[in-house]
Amino acid sequence: MYIEQGYKGDLGLWKYLFLPVGFIGLMAVNYILTINSSVSVEDAMQQMIEQWGANTVLVIALLPLAVGLFVVLGWTKLIHPQSITSLTTSRKKIDWKRIFFAFSLWGGVTILLTLIDIYASPEHYVFNFNLEKFIPLAIIALVLIPMQTSFEEYLFRGHMMQGLGLATKTRWIPLLVTSVLFGLMHMANPEVEKLGMGIMVYYIGTGLFLGILTLMDEGLELALGFHAANNLITALLVTADWTAFQTDSIYRDISEPTLGWDVLIPIVVVFPILLLVFGRKYKWTDWKGKLFGPVLTKEEFVATNDGESLLA
Template identity: 60%
Template sequence: MYISQAYKGLHDGWRYVLGVLVSFFIGSQIIGALPLFGAIAYKSVKDGKAPNITDLNSIFTMFEPNITLVLILFPFLVGLVLLLIWNKVIHKGTLTWLTTSRSKIDWKRIFFAFGLWGLITVVLTVVGYKMNPSGYVWNFDAQKFAILAIIAIVLVPIQTSFEEYLFRGYLMQGIGLASKNKWLPLVITSVVFGLMHIANPEVEKIGYIIMVYYIGTGFFLGILTLMDEGLELALGFHAANNLITALLVTANWTAFQTNSILKDMSEPAAGIDVLIPVFVVFPILLFIFAKKYKWTNWNEKLFGKIEEPNSLEISDIGVE
């Protein structure tokens, strides 16, 4: 039902192709990146030294962390705004149709997923710190953290929402309508979502095995979306994952280098730490969500066919 929501609006294939081009490539990657490019150019001229553009870490450390965070999150704001405008103007769609098959967005689902994963993240961080305190340094600076909190609370959910609306929303629906099934959009959006993180500093530091985590996270969020017939759980989980991490702990080799409470000084290791979230934690979370929201008919929701409804059925899609 969630993918079929797209039938309510204009859903020609060219609209989706241009939508991705406008929102992602032109919006976030070009227009949204102009402040970052401008800041890098200004800093380079001022210091008389150009950064190594192939080394993201050298770019991230050019500025104070709070400034860097704004610069790297701003493109997602531009992308999200353009995507939602494109959906409304070109597809004649609504935010609700792009978000959920329910008659209205279920904010309780968003906050439940956010609270559950946020709590788990805090607990795991505290346990990790208690087990290996020498692996962390106290990084807390009240003034800088207060500014970080404001920036992160405003912009991080925008960043994660853009990724969810683009991958699990817009592309999931567009590819689903084109393929007439549910498994292909799940696979494509999950793999592409993972590959979009290949330039992250974590990949260079840990190795390509971390792509298992990124792609696995894409599959987890895609399964959440298809089984729950909406983006709400994925929106809440993704926002909690990035926001709580940005506030709690940072490291010199992560994409988010912030004025967080703790700084991880340990050397990251490729292996079981990458696999446990995908093959242990995520299945447990799916079990919790399935029990709470009484998910059934997994085979149909994940692998079923999508058939175009007739004109009378279209008006009933998503109505509870």
């Protein structure tokens, strides 16, 4: 009963609206400025990298989102007030083993698939490893990227998922709305400028996958681990001149990007397989109820064991 954990805070519409509206507003302003700029996102990033260096640009890109993590957690603790544990999971305590399992699984799969592609199409990649540049990159990435991805998970699959679920008493509405908003958040990325709006299928699909993970596992742990692995491995292993992360990674993709049916492979093949793997490992049941069933009322939740703490 992950969504119902929100009952453990002091409910109020403005408390759930303030952070999402503020963040989405900032993203909208950023998008408007981007599409009306005379300089493309790719060219602007290249100019910044030439002037300040790739690592400094990476810090500039990640730091606001890393700070955002503390804003979401602080808001939850001080304004709701609600424990960070109940924002994270329906379990008695945060399951770090779940986080590390998801991180290791997706990190390993990403590395394997990338190396296979490099072996199969060596002409698309150049070996870019420079120890002097890579060490500071690794330090920056290891510190800031998990904070950036955790901010996005706590805001969308945590704060917004619980708030929308309690407001609508449904599970499918917060699942759908947070997935779409998560995708729209990436509209100003250089990948969208380069490949077109079709790439939004991947972003929204990824949000849907992470939302299903959260609802089926009754907590954010798997989504936190998956998202951190996805962005961290991308930043360290292989990047390109047209991606959001342009770093001194081990490899650089120099191929000309095209948007084809392959964008659907993660959505229709890889993510369903991962859901089956997670579902088998953690013995998920009642898929229909957890994804489409009603959210308990506060009175119903209090009557369960999970709601006992509300009586204190």
